[in-house]
Amino acid sequence: MHDKTIAELSAALAKGECSSVELTEHFLKRIESLDGGLNSFVTVTREQALAQAKEADARRASGEAGPLTGVPMAHKDIFCTQGVKTTCGSKMLNNFIAPYDATVVERFKAAGSPMLGKTNMDEFAMGSSNETSFHGPVKNPWDAERVPGGSSGGSAAAVAARLTPSATGTDTGGSIRQPAALCGISGLKPTYGRVSRWGMIAFASSLDQAGPMAASAEDCALLANAMSGFDARDSTSIERPVEDFTARLGEPLKGLRIGLPREFFGEGMDAGVAKAVEAAVEEYKKLGAVVKDVGLPNSGLSVPAYYVVAPAECSSNLARFDGVRYGYRCEDPRDLMDLYTRSRGEGFGAEVKRRIMLGTYALSAGYFDAYYLKAQKIRRLIADDFRKAFDEVDVILGPTSPSTAFKLGEKADDPVTMYLSDIYTIAVNLAGLPGMSIPAGQSEGLPVGLQLIGNYFDEARLLGVAHQYQLVTDWHRRIPEGFA
Amino acid sequence: MSLSHDDVRKIAHLARLAVSEADVEVYARNLSGILDFVEQMEAVDTDHVAPMAHPQDTAQRLRDDVVAEGDQRERFQALAPAVDAGLYLVPKVIE
Numbered sequence: 001m002h003d004k005t006i007a008e009l010s011a012a013l014a015k016g017e018c019s020s021v022e023l024t025e026h027f028l029k030r031i032e033s034l035d036g037g038l039n040s041f042v043t044v045t046r047e048q049a050l051a052q053a054k055e056a057d058a059r060r061a062s063g064e065a066g067p068l069t070g071v072p073m074a075h076k077d078i079f080c081t082q083g084v085k086t087t088c089g090s091k092m093l094n095n096f097i098a099p100y101d102a103t104v105v106e107r108f109k110a111a112g113s114p115m116l117g118k119t120n121m122d123e124f125a126m127g128s129s130n131e132t133s134f135h136g137p138v139k140n141p142w143d144a145e146r147v148p149g150g151s152s153g154g155s156a157a158a159v160a161a162r163l164t165p166s167a168t169g170t171d172t173g174g175s176i177r178q179p180a181a182l183c184g185i186s187g188l189k190p191t192y193g194r195v196s197r198w199g200m201i202a203f204a205s206s207l208d209q210a211g212p213m214a215a216s217a218e219d220c221a222l223l224a225n226a227m228s229g230f231d232a233r234d235s236t237s238i239e240r241p242v243e244d245f246t247a248r249l250g251e252p253l254k255g256l257r258i259g260l261p262r263e264f265f266g267e268g269m270d271a272g273v274a275k276a277v278e279a280a281v282e283e284y285k286k287l288g289a290v291v292k293d294v295g296l297p298n299s300g301l302s303v304p305a306y307y308v309v310a311p312a313e314c315s316s317n318l319a320r321f322d323g324v325r326y327g328y329r330c331e332d333p334r335d336l337m338d339l340y341t342r343s344r345g346e347g348f349g350a351e352v353k354r355r356i357m358l359g360t361y362a363l364s365a366g367y368f369d370a371y372y373l374k375a376q377k378i379r380r381l382i383a384d385d386f387r388k389a390f391d392e393v394d395v396i397l398g399p400t401s402p403s404t405a406f407k408l409g410e411k412a413d414d415p416v417t418m419y420l421s422d423i424y425t426i427a428v429n430l431a432g433l434p435g436m437s438i439p440a441g442q443s444e445g446l447p448v449g450l451q452l453i454g455n456y457f458d459e460a461r462l463l464g465v466a467h468q469y470q471l472v473t474d475w476h477r478r479i480p481e482g483f484a
Numbered sequence: 485m486s487l488s489h490d491d492v493r494k495i496a497h498l499a500r501l502a503v504s505e506a507d508v509e510v511y512a513r514n515l516s517g518i519l520d521f522v523e524q525m526e527a528v529d530t531d532h533v534a535p536m537a538h539p540q541d542t543a544q545r546l547r548d549d550v551v552a553e554g555d556q557r558e559r560f561q562a563l564a565p566a567v568d569a570g571l572y573l574v575p576k577v578i579e
Contacts, residue, residue, distance in 0.1 A: 099559050192539045206537060235545055236538060304522045315499060322500075324572050329565035335575050337500075345502030353501055354514055357492070360499040361515070374525050376535030381528070383536060415514055416521050432539020456539070 001026050002162040003479060006071050006219040009165060013060060013070045020060070020070030024053035024114050027072050031116060031163045034483060037144060040158040042077050042135045043085050044117040052114035059112055067222050069112030074167040076155050077118040078125055079105050079210075080199040084115075088201045089123040089133040089151075092321050092328045092347035102199025103231045104168060104210050111226040116164050120154030123349045124318065125175055125203045127151050128421045131412050132351040139408075140183060141480040142446055146405040149179030155213050156183035160447075161483040166214035166223055170200060172207045173306050174400075174425025177437035180213055181400035181449020184439040186466065186476055187213040188220045191456050192432035193238035195224075196231030204313035205236070207306075207429045216476050217438060217466035221245040224459060240457065248464035254288030256465065259393030261296045264424055270403045272443025277399050280440040280450045280469065284397070287468055294389040294396065298381040302427035303419055305382070308362050308375035309430070314352075315359030321347065354415065383431040390455045395465050399424055400437040400449030424451060434459045438466045439475040447475070485519035487512050 001023060004012065012018055028046055035041050049072060056070035080086050080098035082105075087093045101109065108115070122132040130138040130153025138153040140146040141161040148157040152169030156179035159167055169176040171189035180187030188211045195210040202208060212223030224245045231237045260281065265274070281291060323329040323343025330346050333339035348356070362371035389396060402423060411418040428435040433453055440450035450469075454462035470476050487495075492512045496503040503511060557570060566573035 096563065099556070099563065193542075232545075232547065236542070238540065238542070239545075298528070301525060301528060304524045307518060307522055308525070319500075323565065324574055325560070326563040326565075333575050336577050338502075339575055340500040341497075341502040344500055348501070353499075353503070354511065354518075356499050356501060357495045357511060358515055358518055361487075361491075361495050361519075364495070364498060371522070373535055374530060376537060377530035377533040378525055378528060380533050380536040381530070383539065414517075416517055419518075419521075 002030060003484070005216045006068065006165050006214060006222055009071045010067050014065070020053040020056040020114065021050060023070065024049050024072045024116070027116055027164055034161060035163055038139050038141060038157050038161060039136055040120055040138050040154040040161070040163065041074070041117045042087060042120050042154070045084055045115055048084070049114045049116050056112045056114060066111055068108070068226055070114070071165055072114040072116045073108065074116045074119050074155065074158055074164040075105060076121055076152050076168050076170060078121060078170055078201045079168060080201070081105050081115065081118065084118065086118070086201070087134065089121040089135060090348065090352070091134045094134060094328065096327055100199060103196035103233065104200065104227050107227050119158055119167055122151035122153065123352050124201065124314070125151040125170055125172055126314070126351050126355055128174070128178060128418055129406070129411065130154065131408065132349055134349060137408055140405045141483055142184065143405065146407055146446070147182065149182035149401070149405065151175040152213065153179045156180055156185055156187070159183070159185045159213050159215065160480060162479055166212060166219055168210060168227070169213045170208060170210045171429065172204050172310060173429050174422040176211050176213060177400050177425050177435055177449065177451060178422055180437040182405040182447065184447030184475065184478060185213060185215055186217050186220050186436065186438045187211065188224060188436045188459065188463065189428065189434060190224060190228060190459055191238070191434045193236055194228050194459070196234040196237050198231055198233040202317040204310040205317060206313060207310060216470055217436070217463050218246070218249055220436070221249060221463045224463070243460055245460050245463055248460045249467040251464045252288065253284065253465065253468050256289040256395070257393040258284055258289045258291045259294035259389050259396045260291060261294050261299065261389070261396060261398055263296050263299045264398035268402050268423065269399055270443065273399050273401070273403060273448050276441030276443060276448035277450060281397065283469060283473065287472065292393060294393055296385045296389060296427065298378065298385050299427045301378050302382055302430055303423055305375040305378040305430060306426045307358070307419060308371045309379065311355040311359035312362045312372045313359065315356045315363060318352070318356055323347070379430045382427050386431045386433060395462060396453040398451050400451040404443050404446035404448060428453055432456070434462055436462055436466055438469065439478070440469070440473070441475060485523060486516045487519070
């Protein structure tokens with residue numbers, strides 16, 4: 001059952017070939033027997049999952065089932081889940097039981113999707129390898145010596161190993177797309193403002209966006225339908241009706257204009273990745289697409305600008321963790337200042353502290369114009385590059401990550417080297433555009449991700465472009481050895 | 485941009501982070517390295533570029549000034565490290 005997509009599982013439930021309780025039990029057993037070596041889950045909610053599955057079966061019996069009803073899933077541990085531990089990968093929140101559900105969680109509950117558990121992640125979503133998690137690193141199911149990517153590394157590994165049909169992720173600088181690429185699954189980062197940030201623990205509020213991770217683009221479309229839409233509780237949520245994201249899955253690609261950004265195909269990309277991406281481009285040409293070069297001249301500045309904007313917003317957002325109202329508190333504080341500084345110093349890990357300090361510095365008196373304001377201006381230049389490109393093409397295509405999954409510890413000592421692993425994804429967040437990663441080939445047995453970038457609110461087309469490729473290829477069907 | 489040990493101590497204080505003396509050296513090196521990297525931004529002329537805060541350039545949405553949330557003090561205080569009689573407990577601030 002676990003080799004099936006959500007669409008197929010939903011059809012099996014509709015035909016009565018299995019019940020949601022059976023399906024949920026099947027995935028729970030897989031988590032119990034196979035996750036030991038992966039560490040992709042931090043909490044398994046067995047009882048809740050089975051209770052929700054039972055409800056879903058009842059709902060189906062009464063004829064009120066939607067496409068996700070009864071199909072279980074997992075949530076990244078960044079989403080607040082009422083009554084369930086929500087740690088955000090941090091010691092700071094290791095004792096935090098969320099008092100409410102995030103909007104995203106609420107919507108999946110309403111859709112009838114049982115929650116199998118919460119997935120591991122880089123601490124406060126700050127990382128590209130899942131090595132900054134307080135719960136320990138996640139292993140890549142394709143090679144246990146390698147990272148799954150991050151920050152949604154647990155979600156990506158769990159889906160790749162088929163421990164869950166899907167999982168939620170969040171993407172601030174590539175945190176859905178990069179792990180999806182490194183684990184060989186599909187993941188969508190919607191347009192900024194499409195999916196509510198309410199109840200999603202904040203990292204960099206002007207960039208954070210939640211999205212679906214699953215085997216196929218079609219599954220991502222079904223999940224995006226459930227999670228998207230205006231939410232008054234998120235002040236940057238977009239007031240705009242959501243179309244049916246599955247509507248354009250069947251659209252032929254004849255005449256589709258695909259842009260290849262010159263800046264994404266230069267040096268810095270591994271030969272194996274380049275080869276797979278070039279093969280995908282050929283596949284698209286066979287499907288009738290027209291390919292042309294486009295320029296994103298300012299994209300080289302995206303990583304530097306990001307490492308001002310994201311840390312600045314992180315230092316502001318994480319100021320809320322004070323050891324007073326919730327979360328970790330140090331032992332025997334001498335006075336209030338000692339309580340603040342030691343609770344934060346002991347509760348946060350090294351990378352989080354590094355970013356808080358970087359952001360604090362960038363926002364400190366006298367430096368605002370030189371750093372944050374400058375970075376926001378560069379954001380505009382990057383967004384303008386994309387606008388110009390989308391005058392000429394319908395979608396932009398390139399690699400998701402410059403390499404396949406790297407080894408655990410390989411980049412852990414040098415922050416800048418680690419930051420550069422998101423070199424192709426970050427510009428999309430700065431511009432606020434939708435982006436996807438889909439599996440497109442392998443290099444030395446490791447998955448390669450193909451990135452598709454769409455214009456604002458063009459997710460339906462993006463998903464269609466991905467789906468058409470998946471109709472003629474089977475990379476999204478490949479399951480790592482030992483998990484088949 | 486090279487941060488001194490004193491710069492790091494000052495930033496850590498502003499950020500309310502306890503940093504051990506041994507770590508000051510590591511942060512000074514790491515943060516200086518990141519700031520050097522970030523300085524690439526200076527090469528671009530942005531004098532006539534408007535800063536971008538939201539991709540759709542939308543303004544902050546306002547809601548009616550009415551009570552929308554009920555009192556949930558007990559529920560939220562259940563998560564606190566130390567409370568007494570509905571109040572959060574912290575070390576003595578005023579002698």
